[in-house]
Every structure is written in structure tokens, then in C-alpha cells.
Amino acid sequence: MVVVAKTSEVPNFGKKVVTVSGREILLVNVKGTLFAVENECPHQGSPMNAAVVKDGYISCPRHGYRFNLVDGSCAEHPECVLTTFPVQLTGDDILVEA
Numbered sequence: 001m002v003v004v005a006k007t008s009e010v011p012n013f014g015k016k017v018v019t020v021s022g023r024e025i026l027l028v029n030v031k032g033t034l035f036a037v038e039n040e041c042p043h044q045g046s047p048m049n050a051a052v053v054k055d056g057y058i059s060c061p062r063h064g065y066r067f068n069l070v071d072g073s074c075a076e077h078p079e080c081v082l083t084t085f086p087v088q089l090t091g092d093d094i095l096v097e098a
């Protein structure tokens with residue numbers, strides 16, 4: 001796991017894009033729980049940092065596909081799965097396994 005950000009950089013209901021090994025990862029804070037997903041929609045590649053986060057789902061801004069933040073699944077379009085990454089908090093540090 002690598003340190004990618006400080007918790008203060010991703011406030012509640014906030015997002016932040018970080019780069020790990022050349023890959024853009026979007027950090028999402030939902031009421032203190034941190035999620036990490038690929039910053040690229042598996043449908044047609046739209047950046048996910050402009051996505052709307054609600055009720056445990058992140059919705060792509062382009063065509064509205066909704067992905068589960070925990071496992072990246074999309075109930076309406078099961079062929080599209082958003083890549084998710086394990087996240088760990090250590091003190092003020094956010095660590096991601098990518």
C-alpha cells in the first residue's frame with residue numbers, strides 16, 4: 001500500500017484525484033469512509049471526478065451509469081465494472097493498494 005493523500009485533503013463528501021503508478025485514482029469520502037476507484041468510467045472512459053456520489057453509488061457524469069462504491073458493480077449494465085482499490089487509514093494518511 002502507498003500513501004496517496006492526507007485525510008484533510010479529502011473532506012466529508014469530497015473527492016480527490018491521485019496518481020499511483022501512472023494510474024489516476026479517485027478518492028471519495030462518504031461520511032468518513034474512504035473509497036478508491038479508477039478515475040475512468042468503464043463505459044466510454046469519462047473522468048469520474050465530476051461524478052455525483054449518492055447513497056453508496058457514484059454516477060458517471062456522461063451517461064449516468066451508477067457504480068457501487070464498494071465493488072464497482074453496475075446493476076443496470078453488469079458488463080461495466082468500475083475498478084475499485086483497497087483503502088486503509090493510518091493516522092492522517094490515506095493508503096491505497098493499486
Ligand code: FES
Nearest residue numbers: 041043044060063
Ligand atoms: S462514459 Fe460513463 S456512463 Fe458512459
